[in-house]
Amino acid sequence: MTLAGRDLVSINDFSNAEIEAVLDLADEMNLALKEKKVLDLCRGKELYTVFYEPSTRTRSSFETAMHRLGGNVVSHAEAQVTSSVAKGETISDTVRVLEKFADIIVMRHHLDGSTRLAAEYCDVPVISGGDGAHEHPTQTLVDLYTIGKEKGGIKGKNIALCGDLRHGRTVHSLAIALARFGAQVTCIAPNGFGLPDHIHDAIRAYKGKITEYRSLEEIVGEGSLAVQHQKGFTNLLLESIDVFYFTRLQRERLSSDDSNNASEESYRINRQLLEKSREDAIIMHPLPRTNELAYEVDKDKRAAYFRQAGYGVPVRMALIALLLGAVEPKLEPNPKKDAVKLAKDVSDARCSNDRCVTNAERYAVRKFYRVPGKAQLLRCYYCDWPLKN
Numbered sequence: 001m002t003l004a005g006r007d008l009v010s011i012n013d014f015s016n017a018e019i020e021a022v023l024d025l026a027d028e029m030n031l032a033l034k035e036k037k038v039l040d041l042c043r044g045k046e047l048y049t050v051f052y053e054p055s056t057r058t059r060s061s062f063e064t065a066m067h068r069l070g071g072n073v074v075s076h077a078e079a080q081v082t083s084s085v086a087k088g089e090t091i092s093d094t095v096r097v098l099e100k101f102a103d104i105i106v107m108r109h110h111l112d113g114s115t116r117l118a119a120e121y122c123d124v125p126v127i128s129g130g131d132g133a134h135e136h137p138t139q140t141l142v143d144l145y146t147i148g149k150e151k152g153g154i155k156g157k158n159i160a161l162c163g164d165l166r167h168g169r170t171v172h173s174l175a176i177a178l179a180r181f182g183a184q185v186t187c188i189a190p191n192g193f194g195l196p197d198h199i200h201d202a203i204r205a206y207k208g209k210i211t212e213y214r215s216l217e218e219i220v221g222e223g224s225l226a227v228q229h230q231k232g233f234t235n236l237l238l239e240s241i242d243v244f245y246f247t248r249l250q251r252e253r254l255s256s257d258d259s260n261n262a263s264e265e266s267y268r269i270n271r272q273l274l275e276k277s278r279e280d281a282i283i284m285h286p287l288p289r290t291n292e293l294a295y296e297v298d299k300d301k302r303a304a305y306f307r308q309a310g311y312g313v314p315v316r317m318a319l320i321a322l323l324l325g326a327v328e329p330k331l332e333p334n335p336k337k338d339a340v341k342l343a344k345d346v347s348d349a350r351c352s353n354d355r356c357v358t359n360a361e362r363y364a365v366r367k368f369y370r371v372p373g374k375a376q377l378l379r380c381y382y383c384d385w386p387l388k389n
């Protein structure tokens with residue numbers, strides 16, 4: 001089994017065994033980096049990064065990864081200004097041209113489903129560096145790698161996702177992956193900022209366990225599950241959390257109503273909260289941070305977010321090497337994965353998501369799939385939002 005030529009635009013594009021193959025190879029890459037070995041696996045290959053949204057970690061870690069593999073990089077930062085998109089060029093035309101030069105393309109775009117559309121028009125592998133508020137699958141690979149490294153595994157761990165879970169794309173891919181790998185997911189998000197329905201559907205499909213709270217106060221405050229313990233008061237729920245994963249308010253994606261209700265106060269982590277948490281818990285954050293993560297937390301050994309960012313390079317090295325066929329994974333032949341069943345006669349229908357790529361790129365053929373167990377519900381193949389009635 002090979003991963004050569006595959007795209008990664010949703011975490012569900014890879015099976016658990018394929019994800020594990022990336023993480024195992026990332027460990028080898030990590031070791032090679034530590035030993036300052038020069039790797040020549042991708043010599044003569046071209047990686048294009050095409051970013052229509054700002055980025056610090058994702059783009060630079062992809063580019064560094066390709067350099068470390070001995071390959072070349074062409075970088076389109078601020079592609080919305082510097083590429084022909086500024087002249088009205090579509091996503092499909094952009095990638096059909098770039099595939100003539102590139103061996104592999106990493107794209108970040110502000111529209112949900114945009115990277116899926118790009119992959120459909122492109123013959124070389126497309127990796128998503130984030131598509132709007134939809135998904136961020138490579139951040140999830142980095143997050144899974146971090147949890148594995150720091151906590152020794154994912155199965156059975158209780159992972160608390162805190163913050164703007166509605167508009168943050170990293171937590172969407174991550175919540176699905178955690179359910180698939182048997183973790184328990186605890187969500188802490190203010191009213192109106194919880195995980196979207198399609199992520200709940202996906203978690204349910206994998207029989208994942210999920211519990212939701214509106215604020216950290218509900219967990220640690222008066223009236224929460226505090227119990228008397230020999231050491232004094234402890235808190236059952238807080239004690240059960242292995243990983244806190246914080247995210248910022250995605251202000252650039254909030255409606256004016258959401259902006260009025262938005263505040264980080266209900267899920268801010270500071271020293272007091274840290275003192276009440278487990279000694280072996282870790283704090284993760286995809287970064288950038290805003291007000292939800294106090295700087296005083298940085299000094300604590302449980303603060304794992306800069307180590308997490310550092311793992312971006314070995315993980316992305318592994319992914320690039322596998323998709324370019326420079327390394328072949330040890331994978332059993334995959335029993336054919338169930339193809340998504342697309343609904344017929346709905347190409348005139350519209351996706352209800354204003355940010356969906358199918359509502360912006362007019363040539364895009366609209367496709368919808370049926371949600372198992374919810375016969376009446378059709379979801380957009382590109383962004384997973386429901387069809388507009």
Ligand code: NCD
Pocket residue numbers: 057058130136139168169170247248286287288
């Ligand atoms: C995230 C993103 O772009 O979605 N950043 C990242 O890639 N590490 C998170 C964010 O912007 O809040």
